[in-house]
Amino acid sequence: MEDFRQLFFEECKELISQLEDNLMQMEESPEDKELINSVFRIMHSLKGSGAMFGYTNLSGFTHKLESLYDDIRNSKIELSPEIISFTIDITDHIKKLLEDKDNPELVVKSKEYEDEIDRRFLLPKEEIIEKPDEKQRNTGKEPLSKDKASNNKLFYIEFAPNEDILNDGTKPLYLLDELSDLGDCIFSTNCSALPMLSELDYEKCYLSWKIIISTAENEDMIKDVFIFVEDDSKLVIKLLSDEDVFQVEGVKLKLQNILDEGLQGFKGLKRLTSIYKEELPSTAQKNVTIDKTNKEEAAIEENFTAKTKDSQPKKDQQIARNTFAIDSIRISSSKLDELINLVSEFVTNQARLYNLSGKINTPEINELSEDFNNLARQFRDIAFDMRLIPIQTIVIKFKRLVRDLSKKLNKKVVFVAQGTETELDKNIIATISDPIMHIIRNSLDHGIESPDKRLKANKEETGTIELKAKNSGAFVLISISDDGAGIDIKAIEKKAIEKKLIPEKHELDENNLLNLIMHPGFTTNDTVTDISGRGVGMDVVKKNIESLRGEVEISSTKGKGTTITIKLPLTLSIIDGLLTSINGGFYILPLSSIVKIYNIGKSDFENSYKNIITIAGTQYSFVNLCDIFKNEKENETIFNLLLVSYKNTKVGIIVNEIVSEYQAVLKPIDNISRNNDIFSGASILGNGRLAMVIDPHKLISNFGN
């Protein structure tokens, strides 16, 4: 039961974020039919699953909204900005409702919303639709099915839920109720499975149903009704007739009898309906009316391309849908975490095997070990790929923030996002969301000026906040820029001196001064933030990003705007590394940061001036790890220089031997180094020994000159 509820919540959350995204886009391009369709579908799903889990409030107004958007996509109602912003309000309401469905205030509010839709948007239309002939009274509230009465089809449905369906919290009657929303139904309940009263288990569902429905919807829509239960239940949906033979007098009653008596199977029913078809008011005339249907309806028809005319394509479609169902599955993230742990163990053990095979050195084992190595690599890549999710998932939140906050602040701001398909590890995404939110809030609050100020400064009235994401090697760069007032570096300098953060006579360049705003002692001062045009808490942003092994950089031009760039590693726990030895100990450097490796001699660097080495005609400054990681054993004769890209230049790192390429499973270590964290973790080697994983950037910034 709880599992299902959880599933429902997750599904709703996903739907809502999709909905928000659609609505934001809709504000920009109200013409986009696909968006309207999508909103319609979301409302439909929310309504359906809401009703199933007893969120009747939810299904009330989502149903109204569904109708509204149905009318919009049929061009009966024009999509107005009011409708969009109303829907956005409702989205918030749904969120609240999901958390606390029985809150009386929310219940009342739901009712109000429901009425409001009727009053403001729907009502006039409803009156027009009230006219059509008798039959439509039964079809219920769906304007679509009413309007297209002549296009109704008959479907035959057999629904036999799993005995335990009630334990899962599903109420079959809700499903049938929802089904009857789609069109006129004949229900026949099969009670033959009911045991004697003494043996009856009241927690089990013994009933099954046979249903004939007359609907304008296609098979997919019917299937949607059963979407949550179809896995566990016996469900048959077949097209019974292309024509709506319910219109023939007395047929409904006859079909009901046939169903109840269970004398005829599907084939018999099909034969019967084809007989009644003849009695329909002139099929020929009907075809004409279909031809006459206007363009809009043709467009809808196109949307329902899945509509089936005969059984053959239907079969194909069935197969197609089945494969689709397997295409994507929902997995709880704890299982993924577990998988990653196992993969890490696997990779570590593989290294042991590799080590062993080197010792035993028989061709068979060597081959096996190499195969395992390849497998482990693929295994690892796929496992990590599973945890990658596109940045898009959090961008919606930012759009929303910009929209709401800019209205509140009376500023005109557009939010542009680029490269949102860039993927990052799930855990990283979860952690960066808040810092980015904070940066954007700062931009809105302090960066972007009010419209009249902007006009005075010869800028466009509307400010822009831009989020760009892109891959760069093993990193992802996310930059957030605004075209606002920028940061006043002079003011920062003044304040920093005042607060004694820097001496009066300092040699800091502009960049360093800018980065002072991320200093904890600096940003907590409110008056500064007003002058500098940045908000509080940049130190927290920095700390959060650095906990992910990321970096933050600020650049700003006064009057032109500010850009904050966040650099993040793709994933947190396994890196492709280069295993090296330094004075007998093992160290791993991330392969992604290494540009080139040179074999060098001791004389090449021993007496160099200011740690500068000349290689192939170019001078590089270097960090000699053999010197820094000194220990008693110091008779190494082999030296290698790893060329690492650092900021805009290349810096050398001197190590002893290069052992091999190595997939390092990063094990966290508490900050063991006193004043710096040049190690991002430790990794267990195949022989059980440990190797420290070096963060070359930290190393260079700490020891470089």
Add this chain to the structure above:
Amino acid sequence: MDNIKSDTRSYLSFKLGNEIFATDVKSTIKILQLPEITKVPESPKKMAGLINHHGNVLPVYDLNKSMDLKDNCYDKNTCVIILSNDNYNNIGLIVNDVLSVEEVKAEDIKPPPQIGENTKLENIAGIFQKNDNFIMILDVNDIFKQIKSEY
């Protein structure tokens, strides 16, 4: 400390240098024979290095150094005891010899003396006497806190 039924507590006693210390068995989760210790460059003096403990990386500290006891060489009796704490990750302590588990009545535990000789007293929770020896109880929380705060 919440042993209500009997006021006896269990302590693991061990040697650090020539002194005998003890830790509450509740926070002592394992005794290991001296494993291979990987030294970490640029780390504080009292940190001996890292060990691989069933696939987890644990820092190991040498209290001989941090308590300014005489530096003793590691021998075949040298062990690592692993300590746990609710608020921090586990750590290892290098001890020169593990002795035994002592059952001590609460009233037999005396507060640490005002003047210490070899050790900073902030790490000592109490002292009890066994035969002719005084055994100092290490305050594990305090050790964790101290280690953590020094970075």
